[in-house]
Amino acid sequence: MLKYALLGFLNYRSLNGYELKQIMESSTKNFWHADLSQIYKALKSLEAEGCVVSSLEHQSERPDRRNYEITEVGQQALHNWLASPLTTTSRMKEELLLKVFFSGQLNPETILTQLRLQRDLHQQQLAHYSGQTVEDVEQNASSLEAPALDKILWESTRRAGILYEKMYITWLEETIASIESHGAGES
Amino acid sequence: MLKYALLGFLNYRSLNGYELKQIMESSTKNFWHADLSQIYKALKSLEAEGCVVSSLEHQSERPDRRNYEITEVGQQALHNWLASPLTTTSRMKEELLLKVFFSGQLNPETILTQLRLQRDLHQQQLAHYSGQTVEDVEQNASSLEAPALDKILWESTRRAGILYEKMYITWLEETIASIESHGAGES
DNA sequence: AGTTACATGTAAAACGTTACATGATTGT
DNA sequence: ACAATCATGTAACGTTTTACATGTAACT
Numbered sequence: 001m002l003k004y005a006l007l008g009f010l011n012y013r014s015l016n017g018y019e020l021k022q023i024m025e026s027s028t029k030n031f032w033h034a035d036l037s038q039i040y041k042a043l044k045s046l047e048a049e050g051c052v053v054s055s056l057e058h059q060s061e062r063p064d065r066r067n068y069e070i071t072e073v074g075q076q077a078l079h080n081w082l083a084s085p086l087t088t089t090s091r092m093k094e095e096l097l098l099k100v101f102f103s104g105q106l107n108p109e110t111i112l113t114q115l116r117l118q119r120d121l122h123q124q125q126l127a128h129y130s131g132q133t134v135e136d137v138e139q140n141a142s143s144l145e146a147p148a149l150d151k152i153l154w155e156s157t158r159r160a161g162i163l164y165e166k167m168y169i170t171w172l173e174e175t176i177a178s179i180e181s182h183g184a185g186e187s
Numbered sequence: 188m189l190k191y192a193l194l195g196f197l198n199y200r201s202l203n204g205y206e207l208k209q210i211m212e213s214s215t216k217n218f219w220h221a222d223l224s225q226i227y228k229a230l231k232s233l234e235a236e237g238c239v240v241s242s243l244e245h246q247s248e249r250p251d252r253r254n255y256e257i258t259e260v261g262q263q264a265l266h267n268w269l270a271s272p273l274t275t276t277s278r279m280k281e282e283l284l285l286k287v288f289f290s291g292q293l294n295p296e297t298i299l300t301q302l303r304l305q306r307d308l309h310q311q312q313l314a315h316y317s318g319q320t321v322e323d324v325e326q327n328a329s330s331l332e333a334p335a336l337d338k339i340l341w342e343s344t345r346r347a348g349i350l351y352e353k354m355y356i357t358w359l360e361e362t363i364a365s366i367e368s369h370g371a372g373e374s
Numbered sequence: 375a376g377t378t379a380c381a382t383g384t385a386a387a388a389c390g391t392t393a394c395a396t397g398a399t400t401g402t
Numbered sequence: 403a404c405a406a407t408c409a410t411g412t413a414a415c416g417t418t419t420t421a422c423a424t425g426t427a428a429c430t
Contacts, residue, residue: 008289031284063381085301097218102195104337114272150291167354175343250409
């Protein structure tokens with residue numbers, strides 16, 4: 001999947017590994033991310049498959065950098081991926097939920113502390129997404145020339161982040177309240 | 188992480204790999220899942236670490252089965268994990284969002300078809316979670332003797348699934364509508 | 375003097391999926 | 403006859419993370 005994310009960005013313009021990492025961090029990080037070393041490996045394997053071509057650019061006073069450009073093969077691969085529908089929903093892994101599920105034998109305060117911390121973290125993330133505008137995504141994301149539909153879709157992914165964080169905070173608050181009132185009933 | 192999930196279940200009672208898979212499918216699958224072969228591998232490595240002990244049980248007319256029991260070392264490991272707070276939020280990977288992000292250069296109908304399909308799938312999942320009661324979770328989950336707090340926490344994880352699916356459907360409908368009205372403006 | 379930004383990579387480990395292999399019993 | 407349930411595993415492959423290694427320039 002990472003390969004398609006990289007091809008997706010390279011389809012706008014040529015980039016190096018380091019830039020791809022930065023662009024992902026400022027645009028897709030709430031639903032897709034990757035480590036730098038993973039990006040470098042993926043780029044190599046994309047080149048081996050003929051989906052991209054690279055050229056080494058020498059810089060004085062800065063490390064050399066390798067520029068990647070998408071090929072026709074790569075564009076085909078990207079289009080095929082975009083066009084083939086997902087027939088299942090994605091299964092998530094949420095460590096916090098797993099902990100909650102098994103926290104019954106512990107002191108309720110142990111899990112309450114963790115839930116309150118997560119609530120604060122999610123509130124920060126919500127504030128971050130809410131303060132971001134489509135223009136920010138456009139600029140940070142790539143300084144790519146984006147047609148009108150792109151902007152609608154990018155805004156939609158930002159909106160997904162906001163809805164997700166709001167939902168998460170609602171759930172955390174509900175859960176904290178329900179554990180607290182259980183404790184109150186006990187004492 | 189899978190290791191702690193397994194220890195969590197084994198802390199209620201002894202189980203074999205096959206049973207662990209079934210229990211996960213009927214209780215934690217909306218926030219944690221694992222493949223059978225992965226479970227068998229994890230159990231072996233848990234045994235090597237001294238967190239569980241196993242014994243082979245011979246059955247006539249059924250395959251032999253290997254029963255796993257948690258040890259004190261395993262209980263310690265589980266408690267340590269439960270007690271150590273998560274200081275970050277979990278980063279998710281959502282292939283659909285990634286596709287949406289890069290679908291701007293395609294025919295809008297291509298992504299609309301996919302979004303409508305996902306909406307149907309999420310509606311099915313919502314119906315499934317909504318129809319499930321705490322008692323179902325209790326029974327399917329393990330036929331474990333669960334104290335009152337466990338039930339509250341299990342119900343809370345089920346509730347997380349419901350909120351998540353509702354949020355997802357809301358987002359899908361918003362996104363479908365916004366792409367549709369963009370297309371209408373064009374024509 | 376220490377950190378961050380720039381820039382690329384290797385090596386090892388951990389984690390996860392898919393396919394294969396076996397084999398009896400029960401239900402359709 | 404065919405598929406599903408029970409039950410365990412190996413092998414190969416693919417993905418992801420973490421740690422290490424290098425080196426300059428700018429900022430604090």
